Amino acid sequence: MDNSGIYVGLDIGTTSIKVIVAEYVQGQMNVIGVGSERSDGMNRGVIVDIDKAAYAIKRAVESAERKANIQIHDVVAGVPANLLKIENCRGMIAISDSSREINNQDVISVANAASVHNLPPEQEVIDVLPDEFIVDGFDGIKDPRGMVGVRLEMNGTLLTGPKTIVHNLKRAIRQAGLNLVDVIVNPLALGKTVLNDGEQDFGTVILDLGAGQTTASVIHDYQLKYTYVEQEGGQFVTKDISVVLNTSLEDAEKLKVQYGYGWTADASSETFPVNIVGQNEPAAVSEEYLSEIIEARLEQIFTNIKKQLEAVGALDMPGGMVVTGGGAALPGVTDLIQDVFGMNVKIFVPDQMGLRHPGFSQSLALLNYEVSLSEVSILAKSAMVESSRVVPEQDDNYASSEDQSTNQTNYQQAQPERPIKETKRPKQPKQQTAQTSTQDRLASVRKWFSDFFD
Known part of the structure; x- marks a missing residue:
């Protein structure tokens, strides 16, 4: 599949919005433009003021x-992993004509069947990720199109999450005058970029040090298995510095960047001036004292995350831990992480010109993930538009089943809106889907359940 073209990645963070424009030609990426502006209307990685967020997005674009x-019209955006659930799913459909080859619409239909799920009213299906297809009992098939069979099944992974977060994201992007091509769960994209092949296979923990929150994700067997979001990040470190040293938030951020260390043992006893609120003369503060403030908050964040990772056995992953995000640029932070978690730690920094800072990892990952999507994955994701019309029902056993699942945690979601022509993707049978009546869709779902239980 030729995915050559221009792609735009939009990373909406708590303190900054980053935009990367890249051209993909024959599998090679060339960054042709980067925009970064201070974000607004955000709280802990989530849009809380659509108007302010839309204006900030527009400035960054x-x-x-x-x-x-160039003029940017289409963007690929990411959402954080708040309140996301990861579950296994399975779908099955009957092929109407046994002599007909399986086509695009059949892949969409079986993905739609796999995504039929009872959900609380405040949640929706984000994405369905096909793991394998089964044609007449023959499993391990990655692309069933062109094959002949009477029964098509799909095993995959279902991502679900809260409607509000995604709705606010879509609304802000549209209000900024942009077309949202795709929405991708951030840790899902990060795994494809910050980890090498062996780390994705054997299992690795990704620690994304953001400003408003810190996200730990587990990638194993090339799949996102678990995420946990700690609702504290670099912004809270800045607030601690401001309170303890009695200085403004703006000055506290500058002190953290210029003199701060994540590991107190690396700091020196040299002093620097600090503007104190209510005093005419600045006070002298040592690097060591500033680093003690920083380390105390970071250690608290990492200790909370460690408890969650220990509960699912993630600290035994052979790949260790890969750290990224803006907070990873703080000197000595890897030493503290290694001390708290007791595992091998390394930092991922993009190597593209103009992006050599861990804060650009997420926006770069969104582009890499989007361009690497296969035709089958795109077709399966397009089924979400249709499946979202299914009226969700509250499951009385929802809470208990959530506690029993090892793959359910705190996450966030996205529902795709992808114009095929911009990304040069295979044309999807939109007209056929649009002409299908509500009664036909409900009849199809009932028939699927009838065939399944027969």
Whole structure:
């Protein structure tokens, strides 16, 4: 599949919005523009003021447009892993004509069947990730199109999450005058970029140090298995510095960046001036004292995350831990992480020109993930548009089943809206889907359940 073209990744963070414009030609990525602006209307990685967030997004996109010398219309955006659930799913359909080859619509239909799920009213299906297809009992098939059979099954992974977060994201992007091509769960994209092949296979923990929250994700067997979001990040470190040293938040952030260390043992006893609120003369503070403030908050964050990872056995992963995000740029932070978690730790920093900072990892990962999607994955994801019309029902056993699942945690979601022509993807049978009546869709779902239990 030829995915050549221009892609735009939009990473909406708590303190900054980053936009990367990249051109993919024959599998090679060339970054042609980068925009980064201070975000607004955000709280702990989630949009809480749509108008302010839309204006901040527009500013960041305009910055990238000037540098890339192009006009941006379509973007790929990511959402954090808040309140996301990861579950196994299975779908099955009957092929109407045994002599007919399996086509695109059959893949969409079986993905739609796999995504039929009882959900609380505040949640929706985000994505369905096909793991394998089964044609007449023959499993391990990655792409069933072109094959002949009478029964098509799909085993996959279902991602579900809260409607509010995704709705606010979509609304803010549309209000900024942009077309949202795809929404991707952030840890899902990070795993494809910050980990090598062996780390994705044998199992690795990704620690994303954001400003508003810190996210731990477990990738194993090339799949996202678990995530946990700690609702504290670098922004809370800045607040601690501000309170303890009695200085403004702006000055506290500058002190953290210029003099701060994540590991107190690396800091020196040298002093620097600090502007104190209510005093005319600055006070002298040592690097060691500033680092003690920073280390105390970071250690608390990492200790809370460690408890969650220990509960699912993630600390025994052979791949160790890969750290990224803006907080990973703090000197000495890897020493503290290694001391708290007791596992091998390394930092991922993008190697592309103009992106050599861990804060750009997420926006770069969104692009890499989008361009690497197969046709089958795109077809399966397009089924979410249809499946979202199924009226969700509250499951009385929902809470208890959530506690029993090892793959259910705190996450976040996304529902795709992807114009095929912009990304040069295979045309999807939109017209046929649009012409299908509500009664036909409900009859199809009932028939699937009838065939399954027969």
